[in-house]
């Protein structure tokens with residue numbers, strides 16, 4: 001049974017939402033024993049946050065919970081607010097290639113809907129079958145498609161957030177081009193629920209290309225590096241450029257275009273690779289998100305260092321996919337601090353970074369999760385303080401313990 | 403007018419940037435009185451021209467200590483009064499910060515000082531087959547610092563995105579003189595995306611002193627199609643069909659009859675028929691095989707929507723010829739009418755035809771001619787209202803009409819600015835788009851970066867006054883606030 005202060009929380013929430021909507025958060029492994037609430041409307045979400053603000057309850061927002069453990073260890077919270085039921089499609093402006101959805105909308109369901117109009121959200125994030133758009137936005141999670149379409153930050157046109165004090169605020173708009181006001185979309189994208197709860201968003205859409213194909217080539221690290229640079233210096237227009245460390249090293253290019261365009265690009269890439277002594281490798285994306293004992297990191301290194309990083313990951317028995325265009329990607333290794341230290345040192349040595357997404361709690365307790373090395377932490381802390389002065393939202397989850 | 407004795411501050415600035423780096427005689431300051439929005443003018447107290455980040459930081463620290471507002475200025479081509487000086491302010495001009503600091507072709511990025519001119523970046527890397535994508539029509543004169551502040555667009559941003567999609571990192575001097583590095587050499591770094599937050603902040607969050615930009619490989623083939631139609635609605639129909647078919651061209655631009663005649667008068671391209679209701683320019687790029695295929699499909703859509711003729715060009719000189727009139731459109735308006743007032747509203751592109759018709763009606767109602775040149779692919783309109791400033795009251799009337807047009811854009815589900823920024827000019831329309839809570843949330847950011855409201859005060863955020871008045875006398879009250887602080 002829960003102690004009485006918690007019961008008081010439950011009573012207050014039940015009075016507002018009804019008994020069904022409030023339940024103990026089981027199977028969470030968080031410190032404290034938070035209550036789980038599932039608001040079904042933006043207004044209710046705002047009321048919950050206002051109540052939390054009045055009572056100083058700390059809140060961890062989530063979507064479907066697929067990435068709840070990403071980032072820093074969350075300090076004790078009283079409430080977990082799930083947006084899983086705040087999930088309607090608000091507007092699909094087909095001719096304008098935009099869509100407005102509530103944050104709890106699962107990506108998979110949205111893609112299914114858009115498919116009938118021949119359109120899609122150009123994102124291929126982790127946990128694609130369960131992830132909600134709110135969660136994807138809050139973690140700025142992107143995949144191979146970022147090479148052509150950019151990251152979440154480049155696809156979000158407007159947002160509505162419920163602030164820590166329960167006020168509803170929006171920024172941006174529903175059109176593809178707009179510079180009115182500060183670009184708070186960028187501030188919220190990747191803020192891990194520390195500044196407010198995203199309730200609604202407008203995204204840019206793209207037409208589903210008529211043809212697509214992926215070709216993966218393998219070879220020595222030196223030859224792969226050369227191939228990667230040659231691709232960057234060519235007029236090929238791949239939608240994905242991935243360096244893959246998974247049972248050896250590979251360079252996988254995804255092409256999306258007209259059928260003739262795809263065929264020609266595949267042929268061109270093949271001959272470019274063959275000239276460098278590369279051979280075809282059956283394409284299998286590495287299993288980043290599998291494995292019982294794992295540490296998954298988001299990393300970034302310049303393109304010129306990407307193959308070397310992939311090589312190091314292989315040496316340490318891990319797997320990696322690094323998106324060659326921008327040098328960002330994910331790696332999975334065993335929970336060995338020494339290995340992580342080695343990898344982080346490598347990344348930082350070339351001007352990049354290594355941040356831990358998923359790892360055992362004990363490891364996160366002893367190893368700096370974010371690896372932020374810049375000089376703007378003070379500014380970030382001041383922003384947090386302005387947006388959430390009582391530090392109620394996702395406490396401890398972000399850079400520098402924000 | 404100014405009551406402060408500026409001499410002690412001038413001496414301090416001179417110690418930082420040298421005597422030549424400080425301008426403060428009235429004659430020398432004339433050119434700094436306004437930006438591209440020439441109907442608003444205000445003299446700064448002092449103009450300072452630093453060369454380095456350290457110098458910018460010292461100048462800003464002096465301003466901070468003395469509680470004096472400062473305004474950043476790049477090339478002064480902004481069209482919303484962003485670089486319009488504030489009364490009794492220090493204007494920090496980046497014209498001496500024009501070094502390209504680093505070119506890294508392998509990692510496809512460059513680092514530049516803020517005063518570097520937009521197309522110098524492309525020139526620096528074009529030999530190796532690269533270019534910098536955002537290409538405002540002012541690209542031969544506008545600065546990268548100004549582009550960052552306004553989040554500028556260009557005719558190719560339909561496919562390649564606007565400035566913010568091409569900025570990787572920034573070195574910033576914050577309004578209290580602190581120097582911070584945000585972002586880096588990769589598209590995403592740990593921590594809040596302060597690079598994304600700063601881009602488009604119109605000089606109100608500090609001054610960018612080093613900018614890391616992404617560069618792109620020049621496409622294998624580029625083709626331009628120029629079609630002429632009897633009506634704007636028909637051209638807009640073609641745009642809708644092209645997008646609807648899943649083709650995203652690099653750019654799609656429409657000009658109406660008035661604009662066509664203006665550019666033909668001035669640059670005489672000979673390829674924009676004077677009797678056309680509209681011309682539509684479409685540029686496609688990629689591999690030759692893709693370009694050929696997509697161009698053929700586009701041509702079909704053009705004819706299906708009533709194009710009278712379609713010209714195409716792949717050769718660079720020929721392409722330039724087709725683009726020439728579009729690029730010269732704003733300049734040409736200057737010949738058509740003593741003055742013109744450019745708007746920058748955005749609407750969902752599916753509503754182009756109906757909104758343009760309504761703009762025409764509003765123009766007639768107010769008794770002014772409105773020419774339209776616009777980024778049709780992304781619904782970014784540039785209605786140009788033609789008027790004569792010598793006629794008493796004309797500017798006021800034109801501003802009123804401009805306001806009606808912007809409100810129409812908002813009602814249609816769009817925005818009051820697509821690329822020129824809010825500046826001094828459009829801030830009174832912000833409440834048409836944003837609620838008090840929305841604006842308060844934006845203001846939170848402002849308070850964090852600039853608690854004393856010294857960086858470009860009186861811009862972007864609305865004050866409870868009428869628009870024209872707000873723009874012309876802007877700043878004064880903020881200065882007063884600052885002194886009271």
Ligand SMILES: Cc1cc2nc3c(=O)[nH]c(=O)nc-3n(C[C@H](O)[C@H](O)[C@H](O)COP(=O)(O)OP(=O)(O)OC[C@H]3O[C@@H](n4cnc5c(N)ncnc54)[C@H](O)[C@@H]3O)c2cc1C
Nearest residue numbers: 476477478479480484538539545547548549551555605610
């Ligand atoms: C003929 C013409 C055509 C144009 N075409 C386009 C177009 O196609 N697309 C488009 O988007 N715009 C266009 N513009 C508008 C204008 O050129 C852009 O807004 C441009 O980015 C302004 O650059 P600038 O260097 O002139 O900046 P300025 O006008 O000097 O300043 C603009 C703003 O930037 C701030 N600022 C300047 N430097 C810095 C810095 N280093 N750090 C922080 N803030 C800074 C200033 O305070 C001000 O608020 C056009 C203008 C003209 C006159």
